[in-house]
Amino acid sequence: MTAVLDLRQLTLQAGSEVLVDSVSFAIEPGEIFALVGESGSGKSLTAMAIMRLLPDALSVTAGEAHLHGQNLFALPEMAMQKVRGKKIAMIFQEPMTSLNPVMTIGAQVSEVLRLHLSLSGRAARQTTIDLFEEVGIPNPHERYGWYPHQLSGGQKQRVMIAMALACEPDLLIADEPTTALDVTIQAQVLSLLKRLRDRHGLSILFITHDMGVVYEMADRVAVMQKGRVIEQAKTQHFFDHPTEPYTQKLLADAVPVSEFKPVLERPPLLEVTDLKVHFPIKKGILQRTVDHVRAVDGVSLSIGKGETLALVGESGSGKSTIGQAILKLVKATHGRVVFQQNAQSHELVALKEKQMKPLRQKLQVIFQDPFSALNPRMSVGEIIREGMQSLKVGPRDKAGQQKRVSELLEQVGLLPEHAQRYPHEFSGGQRQRIGIARALAVEPELIICDEPTSALDVSVRAQVLSLLNHLQRQYQLSFLFITHDLSIIPAVAHKVAVMQAGKIVEQGEVEQVMTQPQHPYTRQLLDSAPSLIRKRLA
Amino acid sequence: MMAPLWSDYMIWLLVVALWGWGLILRRSPQVREQWIQIFQSRIAMVSAIILLAYASVALLDSVRFDTAQKGQITLLDMAFESIATQSERTYSAPFADREYNQSLVTRDNGDVEQQYLPLKWVQAEVSIGWATLQVLLSAALLTALLVGLHLAWRARVHKLGLAEYGRNVWRDQTRLPWRTAYVTVLLMLFVWGWLGYLSQFYHVLGTDKVGQDVLYTAIKSIRTGVLIGVLTTLVMLPLALFLGISAGLFKGWVDDAIQYLYTTLNSIPGVLLIAAAVLVMQTILNNNPQWFGSTEERADLRLLFLVFILGMTSWTGLCRLLRAETLKLSQVDFVTSARAFGVSRLTIIVRHIMPNVMHIVLIAVVLDFSGLVLAEAVLSYVGVGVDPTTHSWGNMINQARLEMAREPMVWWSLFSAFVFMFLLVLAANLFSDRVQKVLDPRTQTR
Numbered sequence: 001m002t003a004v005l006d007l008r009q010l011t012l013q014a015g016s017e018v019l020v021d022s023v024s025f026a027i028e029p030g031e032i033f034a035l036v037g038e039s040g041s042g043k044s045l046t047a048m049a050i051m052r053l054l055p056d057a058l059s060v061t062a063g064e065a066h067l068h069g070q071n072l073f074a075l076p077e078m079a080m081q082k083v084r085g086k087k088i089a090m091i092f093q094e095p096m097t098s099l100n101p102v103m104t105i106g107a108q109v110s111e112v113l114r115l116h117l118s119l120s121g122r123a124a125r126q127t128t129i130d131l132f133e134e135v136g137i138p139n140p141h142e143r144y145g146w147y148p149h150q151l152s153g154g155q156k157q158r159v160m161i162a163m164a165l166a167c168e169p170d171l172l173i174a175d176e177p178t179t180a181l182d183v184t185i186q187a188q189v190l191s192l193l194k195r196l197r198d199r200h201g202l203s204i205l206f207i208t209h210d211m212g213v214v215y216e217m218a219d220r221v222a223v224m225q226k227g228r229v230i231e232q233a234k235t236q237h238f239f240d241h242p243t244e245p246y247t248q249k250l251l252a253d254a255v256p257v258s259e260f261k262p263v264l265e266r267p268p269l270l271e272v273t274d275l276k277v278h279f280p281i282k283k284g285i286l287q288r289t290v291d292h293v294r295a296v297d298g299v300s301l302s303i304g305k306g307e308t309l310a311l312v313g314e315s316g317s318g319k320s321t322i323g324q325a326i327l328k329l330v331k332a333t334h335g336r337v338v339f340q341q342n343a344q345s346h347e348l349v350a351l352k353e354k355q356m357k358p359l360r361q362k363l364q365v366i367f368q369d370p371f372s373a374l375n376p377r378m379s380v381g382e383i384i385r386e387g388m389q390s391l392k393v394g395p396r397d398k399a400g401q402q403k404r405v406s407e408l409l410e411q412v413g414l415l416p417e418h419a420q421r422y423p424h425e426f427s428g429g430q431r432q433r434i435g436i437a438r439a440l441a442v443e444p445e446l447i448i449c450d451e452p453t454s455a456l457d458v459s460v461r462a463q464v465l466s467l468l469n470h471l472q473r474q475y476q477l478s479f480l481f482i483t484h485d486l487s488i489i490p491a492v493a494h495k496v497a498v499m500q501a502g503k504i505v506e507q508g509e510v511e512q513v514m515t516q517p518q519h520p521y522t523r524q525l526l527d528s529a530p531s532l533i534r535k536r537l538a
Numbered sequence: 539m540m541a542p543l544w545s546d547y548m549i550w551l552l553v554v555a556l557w558g559w560g561l562i563l564r565r566s567p568q569v570r571e572q573w574i575q576i577f578q579s580r581i582a583m584v585s586a587i588i589l590l591a592y593a594s595v596a597l598l599d600s601v602r603f604d605t606a607q608k609g610q611i612t613l614l615d616m617a618f619e620s621i622a623t624q625s626e627r628t629y630s631a632p633f634a635d636r637e638y639n640q641s642l643v644t645r646d647n648g649d650v651e652q653q654y655l656p657l658k659w660v661q662a663e664v665s666i667g668w669a670t671l672q673v674l675l676s677a678a679l680l681t682a683l684l685v686g687l688h689l690a691w692r693a694r695v696h697k698l699g700l701a702e703y704g705r706n707v708w709r710d711q712t713r714l715p716w717r718t719a720y721v722t723v724l725l726m727l728f729v730w731g732w733l734g735y736l737s738q739f740y741h742v743l744g745t746d747k748v749g750q751d752v753l754y755t756a757i758k759s760i761r762t763g764v765l766i767g768v769l770t771t772l773v774m775l776p777l778a779l780f781l782g783i784s785a786g787l788f789k790g791w792v793d794d795a796i797q798y799l800y801t802t803l804n805s806i807p808g809v810l811l812i813a814a815a816v817l818v819m820q821t822i823l824n825n826n827p828q829w830f831g832s833t834e835e836r837a838d839l840r841l842l843f844l845v846f847i848l849g850m851t852s853w854t855g856l857c858r859l860l861r862a863e864t865l866k867l868s869q870v871d872f873v874t875s876a877r878a879f880g881v882s883r884l885t886i887i888v889r890h891i892m893p894n895v896m897h898i899v900l901i902a903v904v905l906d907f908s909g910l911v912l913a914e915a916v917l918s919y920v921g922v923g924v925d926p927t928t929h930s931w932g933n934m935i936n937q938a939r940l941e942m943a944r945e946p947m948v949w950w951s952l953f954s955a956f957v958f959m960f961l962l963v964l965a966a967n968l969f970s971d972r973v974q975k976v977l978d979p980r981t982q983t984r
Contacts, residue, residue, distance in 0.1 A: 327878050353880075360880040373871040377568070377893035383872075386889075387879040422568055438875065 212530030266304030773849025786864025
């Protein structure tokens with residue numbers, strides 16, 4: 001059997017900087033080949049080089065890519081145009097931006113058919129509908145005329161897959177196709193890809209950073225680090241006997257810790273009772289309120305001192321809104337939020353902004369996206385000092401504050417001289433540390449962590465989680481940990497609450513919820529998790 | 539004795555404000571990097587030098603003295619004293635030594651004859667070629683001196699030998715395109731020197747209907763053009779910033795009110811609104827003669843009113859952009875974080891919103907500048923622009939309307955206004971293109 005794609009000694013350079021260094025692998029017919037690595041390891045660049053879609057600044061300096069024995073790098077651009085889409089197709093991470101928002105999805109898919117297979121209008125339409133049926137889009141006849149914004153993220157990704165399959169390619173390059181999707185949707189898309197592979201004998205180059213997905217999907221795995229393939233093996237062998245220390249560490253970071261945290265019996269620090277946040281839907285010239293979006297609909301929870309409560313749910317379930325309502329960044333429609341301080345309870349919902357200000361010091365927040373969380377025009381020192389100045393915490397003179405900033409930076413694993421720098425000079429993980437230092441600066445008791453690790457690589461994620469755990473032990477901090485990632489819950493949380501459509505469907509101790517889920521939704525969530533993670537949790 | 543007008547005060551205040559702003563910006567390494575990036579383009583460097591030349595003429599023209607003999611004069615008038623005062627009788631073509639039209643002359647013997655009369659102030663015996671050579675040499679000498687000083691300074695900053703740094707400049711291997719800058723300076727000095735030197739002996743760009751030197755009018759018009767381009771922004775900027783950011787940040791009824799305001803303002807045709815406002819202003823000025831002591835002051839007041847009116851009608855575009863950007867920014871995590879720290883709304887605006895919309899403001903201001911210079915010309919042409927006694931390109935073009943219909947045609951007024959305005963607007967546009975390219979995050983590929 002000859003390989004579909006044979007990549008030999010591919011080397012990419014930007015100027016004199018080597019970004020991809022002698023990468024070789026071969027993909028057999030009907031094989032799913034996973035290329036795993038952290039961000040910046042060169043895995044997406046490798047795929048772009050195969051498609052010859054590299055940005056102008058980069059160039060292939062050595063190596064060959066053979067598709068069915070034909071060297072792609074030697075083809076003229078005209079011939080390559082035919083290969084793209086027809087022989088090699090690609091699907092991307094972000095289904096929201098890969099579809100043209102002003103064309104109906106049917107028109108977009110049939111355009112590909114007309115272009116590459118020269119089908120007539122009617123035949124293209126029929127084939128498109130068949131394709132939609134195959135990738136599992138309900139009512140394909142009707143949806144043919146829908147626009148991308150009318151579809152959910154998972155369905156958009158299905159349309160992308162249909163488009164990629166339209167010309168029956170030999171090789172499908174899937175660049176992080178499920179990273180932007182919820183776990184339940186991810187499971188569906190992955191099983192769809194597998195089914196299509198079986199039916200069409202398609203070869204798939206699967207690019208991902210998620211070991212769980214690799215375990216689920218791949219026949220063979222190659223691990224990339226800093227532009228080099230450091231390990232290549234059959235999936236089963238790879239997971240059982242990883243040889244490289246880097247790979248071993250990646251695998252260890254990817255699976256959840258096997259021990260659950262001991263349950264603490266602590267007096268509650270924060271108690272939320274029957275919290276509702278409704279956003280009005282306004283219509284017409286007079287902006288009458290016609291209905292409400294029930295983002296949070298009757299949620300009750302409590303967090304003890306020094307305890308972590310994980311709030312799990314898919315996107316749109318209202319988990320972030322709870323965090324914002326506790327901080328009074330959005331207005332609660334109904335319910336009580338009681339915060340204990342100095343043996344005094346404060347009911348936050350009824351407080352005025354002025355009365356709230358002293359309490360703001362005790363309640364802080366860490367964000368998901370480390371890039372938007374820091375003002376690009378302020379230096380790191382100014383960013384960390386902001387809360388200290390506003391809430392009058394710590395030393396009042398500038399020298400004292402600078403000393404405190406240095407301490408905080410060291411505490412989160414950065415250097416004191418970083419205070420002079422600007423956010424754009426830091427990596428994602430470092431920025432997240434700056435965000436943590438900013439929250440710590442005002443000595444809070446409760447930190448609301450809104451998906452703090454979901455934009456980070458696994459190894460960086462492990463570091464940030466252990467930093468948070470360390471800080472919790474040192475300062476008796478409480479965390480409300482909002483996440484969609486089940487695999488990290490045992491490592492961080494004492495208790496867990498599962499949210500669906502604005503309501504908490506199940507809550508309790510982590511061990512109990514994870515091993516003996518009661519509610520069907522919790523069970524569905526756990527079943528959707530990749531089997532690598534499921535095995536460890538069960 | 540110094541006798542500044544209101545517009546003089548404002549223009550110098552602006553210079554001081556810009557200087558202060560520059561000093562503040564210097565502290566941020568990011569912003570410095572961006573400006574260096576802007577000037578790395580040759581076109582931006584040339585445009586900036588041309589703009590700087592225009593600006594310095596406008597500034598020279600804004601230092602005003604009261605003199606006993608000549609009334610109010612500016613530094614610029616002193617520099618061009620010869621052509622400021624040397625008026626002919628009527629039209630004359632560029633470099634001509636006689637008038638453009640024949641006049642009736644009565645001879646001593648009583649015969650009446652048609653003649654092209656000689657011009658009063660032209661010294662036709664001065665050779666143009668020789669003068670050009672002289673100017674070229676002195677411009678080259680002056681440039682060499684300036685370049686030498688600049689080279690010495692840069693070489694000291696870079697801690698290189700003068701010769702070595704000079705070699706880098708010659709091979710164009712410096713970070714900023716200094717070689718291009720030096721050539722531009724040489725050309726500018728030569729052109730200005732040539733115009734200035736020859737204007738002592740000739741009317742380089744001819745004279746207008748009442749014998750006034752056209753070159754002088756065109757140069758005096760620079761101040762009006764620059765003033766309208768720059769000061770209008772000063773009127774419009776606070777409005778746009780305040781209203782745009784308030785609408786985006788406070789949302790709700792504040793947003794509604796501001797949106798209604800600018801939508802309404804936008805849907806009235808601009809020229810109509812300006813014409814109406816100018817007519818109102820004229821009436822006010824006529825009814826309050828005690829406001830001004832001289833015709834200069836009246837013209838100046840009218841200019842400022844025009845600036846004010848243009849500012850009031852041109853803030854909507856920028857306001858709309860700022861509102862949208864603020865709406866976006868107010869949802870970004872760092873603003874949320876600031877709110878979680880209990881930072882006040884005002885501090886959020888000053889510290890988090892303003893610095894992050896500055897690129898939009900800068901792009902809008904530089905883009906608007908050329909539009910406003912052109913707007914002045916259009917408005918004066920329509921008859922609702924600056925005072926007819928104010929030197930302005932618009933007024934020149936307005937007069938040229940009749941001159942173009944004459945036979946033989948008088949083309950030099952229009953030509954001069956066109957060339958002077960074209961250079962300014964072209965330089966401003968090219969410079970703003972570069973500013974936009976560097977500062978607009980959407981055009982940056984990372």
